[in-house]
Each structure stands twice: as structure tokens, then as C-alpha cells.
Amino acid sequence: MPSDSEGTRVDDNIKREQILVRSCQSPTANLDPLKSIGFIGSNQGNLLYQFSTHRALVRDDVDVRTISYGKFGKGPVEERAEWINSECDRLVLPLSSSFRLQNLKNLDAWADLVERLTVPVTVVGIGAQLRLQDVRDGTFVPSRVTGIAASAAEIAEHEAAARRFVAAVLDRSESIGVRGEVSKKYLEYLGFPADRIDIIGCPSLFMWGPDFRMPEKPVRLGKRSKMSLSFDHRIASTAGLLDRTITEYPKSSVYMQETIGARMVITGEETRATWPGDPRFPVKTAHRAYREHRLEYFPTAWSWIRHMESYDFAFGPRLHGTVAATLAGTSAHLMVHDSRTLEVAQHHHLPHTLIEDMGPTASAAEVASRQDYTAFNEAYRGNFDRFTAFLARNSLKSAYEAPGEALAAFDASLEQPARALGVVSDKTPSVPVRRRLSLAAKALRGQIR
Incomplete structure (x- = not known):
């Protein structure tokens, strides 16, 4: 099992800022298949945006480590808050479609913890999950993949939890990073100011840095295409x-x-x-x-x-x-x-x-x-620059500004x-x-x- 906090250190004699990144597992974990499925947060896609965020922060002047789901979310909340406050200078939370109906309990639990933290907290890539019809209608009712199945009271409870969590985060950061225009409008609907909400997309797509490009050749499928x-x-x-x-x-x-x-x-x-x-x-x-x-x-x-x-x-x-x-x-x-x-x-x-x-x-x-x-x-470079500008706004330096030994060591550790x-x-x-x-x-x- 990966430890509760793991990272890459280049020189332990140098004083560096301590950053904890919430993640299902360490980016360097190499678990056997059966064991690995216990550390993906129910969907392996979580690893992509978490690891991309982690890689974007790996610099020679910081120490980036992983805080596991268990360390972040289990046990007495006072003890967890005390540990985080003593263990890091900044907490980074890469998140996904967290404003969805089945995430109510998590939003409340996260708010319980963040309200007790004294360190800066940066939320990267959070989003809302709504039906397409609700997007067209301009209504903001969080849903499940299969559609809405909740009473007005349950939706009101979800909105209260979302407000509480976002308010706690914004008390400890300059802005919150959301996945797109819909999520920004959702938070504005909840009462948060537009200038504290940055649209940054999904961090997973920035994994390879500023110069990534996709081939533009057409796809031609045949019967033997994979x-x-x-x-x-x-x-x-x-x-x-x-x-x-x-x-x-x-x-x-x-x-x-x-x-x-x-x-x-x-x-x-x-x-x-x-x-x-x-x-x-x-x-x-x-x-x-x-x-x-x-x-x-x-x-x-x-x-x-x-x-x-x-x-x-x-x-x-x-x-x-x-x-x-x-x-x-x-x-x-x-x-x-x-x-x-x-x-x-x-x-x-x-x-x-x-x-x-x-x-x-x-x-x-x-x-x-x-x-x-x-x-x-x-659009890629402009989107990438907006992502790194969001990090800078929240006092997080990007690894891609000055790639160093730490990033090279991190990449080498991924080969196995x-x-x-x-x-x-x-x-x-x-x-x-x-x-x-x-x-x-x-x-x-x-x-x-």
C-alpha cells in the first residue's frame, strides 16, 4: 500500500515549501492489478487529473507529496486537520465532478476539514454535473449520470453543502479552479463572485506540459483497425x-x-x-x-x-x-x-x-x-497558460517555468x-x-x- 504521504526529494538539506496533493495513490505506485483497483477512487480516470496536477508542481524548490484519501478523509477531523496544518505549507485538492447528488456527504466532510485548516487550500479542476437539458434551461440542479432522482429538500441540502465547502476554500485561497463555463455559472448561482472563479479545464489534459500537440491527420478505419x-x-x-x-x-x-x-x-x-x-x-x-x-x-x-x-x-x-x-x-x-x-x-x-x-x-x-x-x-497553449496563471494566482509555481532535477527524477520514477x-x-x-x-x-x- 502507498504510504499516506509520498514524494520525490532531490536534496533533503535544502529547505523547500511543503505541498500535499490529495490523490488516490502516489504517482509512483506500482501495485498488482487486483490491489490497484482499491486505490483508484472507484474510477481510474481520477488518477489522470491528480497525477497531472502533481507533475505540474514538481520543482527543485518545493517538496510535493501525496496525501491519501484515507489520511484526508478518515478518523477524527480535529486530528486530521492538526496533522495537515503541521505537515505542509499548502494543500492542493485536484477534484472532478464533485457537485453531483451522490457527493453530498463528501462535500460536508470536506467542509468540516477545510474549515479547521490554517494552511492555504487550492482546489484544482472541480466541476458540476447537470443534465444537458438543465444547461439549456439555465437551471442548476445537480444530477446523477442517469438523471435527477432527488427531492427539492435533498437538492437544497446539496446546495448548502456546496456553498459551505466552496466558502471554506475561498477563505484559504485567491480563487477556485473549475472545469468549464457551466461549473462557473453553477457557483455564481450559489452566490459566489465571478472574479473568484477561474475556468481552467481538466488538468489531466496538461500532463505533458505547454508544447503538447495532437496529430491532425484524418482517421481512416478498416476492418482490422484497433x-x-x-x-x-x-x-x-x-x-x-x-x-x-x-x-x-x-x-x-x-x-x-x-x-x-x-x-x-x-x-x-x-x-x-x-x-x-x-x-x-x-x-x-x-x-x-x-x-x-x-x-x-x-x-x-x-x-x-x-x-x-x-x-x-x-x-x-x-x-x-x-x-x-x-x-x-x-x-x-x-x-x-x-x-x-x-x-x-x-x-x-x-x-x-x-x-x-x-x-x-x-x-x-x-x-x-x-x-x-x-x-x-x-487552443492548447492558451488553455495551458490559463491553467498555470491560476496556479500562480494561488501562489503555486509551475514546474514548467523552469524544469529542473526534481521533474527529471519524477519522470524517471514513472518508468517502471x-x-x-x-x-x-x-x-x-x-x-x-x-x-x-x-x-x-x-x-x-x-x-x-
Whole structure:
């Protein structure tokens, strides 16, 4: 198990600012597949924005360490607050769609802790989760992926918790960093001033620094094209597209980034034995994709990214499935279904399509035909500069201002986790594959800043 606080130190004789970054695990962790799923916060996508934030802060004049979910969230709150106040000079909280209905208890618990802290607290990349219809209507009702299922009283309770948490953070920072325009409007709706809310996008897309670019060549699919699919069984309208793609492209596979699905791939057990949903989703071992060894899981974020280099195309409604492919330099398309996927796609100009705009016979080839990274590349540097300006506004120096020994050492420490072997459904663990030295691989070796 990773320790409660881990980091890279270049010279312990130098006095450096102490920064704690909340994360599911240390970026250098290299756990076996079964153990690893206990340290992804239920979805491996969490690691991408957490590790990118961590990497952005690794400098020779600071000491960046990880504070685990357990150390941050379990035990008497007074003891946790005392430990954080004594252990660091700054606390950084990379977050995701935290303003959603099922996160009420966490918002209250986080507020309990932050209100007791005396150190600066910076929230990086938080967002709201609303239905697309609520975005269009200008209403601000947090939802679940499957839609709203809450009373007015429950929604009011959620809003109170969100206000309390954000107020506590802004008492300890200059601003709060949100994922997009929708999330900013949501916080303004809750009563917070616009000039204290910075739109920074999702930090995961800034993993490789200011000079990252995506290839702009078109995607041409053939029957032997390799595709990685990142689908969500809760989004019923995508079942047909997923099923057709599995049928039409025998070399396509589905990446299982959620804990429950990954456990099925690793152990072969039925983790959703009584699930009543559309059988075209691969959530049970009887599904043909499981039996044909086409469900995959890699135990580290770095091995996930490196594995994605081997694909010709990736698509689906999972945001960080799209991001993992993008970080690998593989063309990817996001299927948008709610406010969080919409605002990130729009802010970063990711190739994307609203699921509701796809017809009942939509195909992977149709999705691929929509690929165009021109706008993404044109917007990237400006978006990156807004991200680092947010860090600077909150007295956090970016590693990319003056890359030094600490960043090189950090990147070197990722090489072994990047080589971790993945697991394929109904099959023994996969064997290493010789792959091209892509942008992502070079970055992991410290060759790109």
C-alpha cells in the first residue's frame, strides 16, 4: 500500500515549501492489478487529473507529496486537520465532478476539514454535473449520470453543502479552479463572485506540459483497425453503437476503468450478477467481449496511457477514457451526454459529438469522420497558460517555468509503473509488446518538457 504521504526529494538539506496533493495513490505506485483497483477512487480516470496536477508542481524548490484519501478523509477531523496544518505549507485538492447528488456527504466532510485548516487550500479542476437539458434551461440542479432522482429538500441540502465547502476554500485561497463555463455559472448561482472563479479545464489534459500537440491527420478505419472503447453502462442510448462496433471491428476492445468492471476482468467473478440493464453492455462474463478477451485493464495510469499508443482510434462517453488516448497521441472522440463532458469538450476543443445527435444506426466510422484536432491544437497553449496563471494566482509555481532535477527524477520514477502488465478478460495477463517511442513515452523518460 502507498504510504499516506509520498514524494520525490532531490536534496533533503535544502529547505523547500511543503505541498500535499490529495490523490488516490502516489504517482509512483506500482501495485498488482487486483490491489490497484482499491486505490483508484472507484474510477481510474481520477488518477489522470491528480497525477497531472502533481507533475505540474514538481520543482527543485518545493517538496510535493501525496496525501491519501484515507489520511484526508478518515478518523477524527480535529486530528486530521492538526496533522495537515503541521505537515505542509499548502494543500492542493485536484477534484472532478464533485457537485453531483451522490457527493453530498463528501462535500460536508470536506467542509468540516477545510474549515479547521490554517494552511492555504487550492482546489484544482472541480466541476458540476447537470443534465444537458438543465444547461439549456439555465437551471442548476445537480444530477446523477442517469438523471435527477432527488427531492427539492435533498437538492437544497446539496446546495448548502456546496456553498459551505466552496466558502471554506475561498477563505484559504485567491480563487477556485473549475472545469468549464457551466461549473462557473453553477457557483455564481450559489452566490459566489465571478472574479473568484477561474475556468481552467481538466488538468489531466496538461500532463505533458505547454508544447503538447495532437496529430491532425484524418482517421481512416478498416476492418482490422484497433479501437479502444470507453463506454458507460448507465448511458442506455449508447448500447447499440457499442454493440455494432464490437461486431464490425474484431480488433476493438473495451477498457474497464471502473473498479467493478476491472474486478470482473481481473478475477472472473460476476460483479454485477443481478444488473437488469441492456445486455449489450459488457458487464457480465457471459458477454461475448469478455469471452473473446476484449475487455482490458492496466494497473497504473502510466501503463494505461502507454497501452493506448497501440490503438488507431478511441471513442466513448467516458471523459478520461478519451483523455488517456489523447495523452498517448491516439485520436479520440468524446460522446457528450451531460454538462461535465460538454464543458470540458468545449473548453479544450476536444473532438466530440452529443449522443442525442447520433442516429439509431450510428457507426464508429461516422464518429471517426468527425475527427479534427485543429481547434484543440490552436487552443492548447492558451488553455495551458490559463491553467498555470491560476496556479500562480494561488501562489503555486509551475514546474514548467523552469524544469529542473526534481521533474527529471519524477519522470524517471514513472518508468517502471509505465511498464506494468495489463489484464485481459478470460485470459492470462498480457505480455509486453514492443511499441513506438511516442510523445507520451518520451515524456515519461523526461525528454519532453
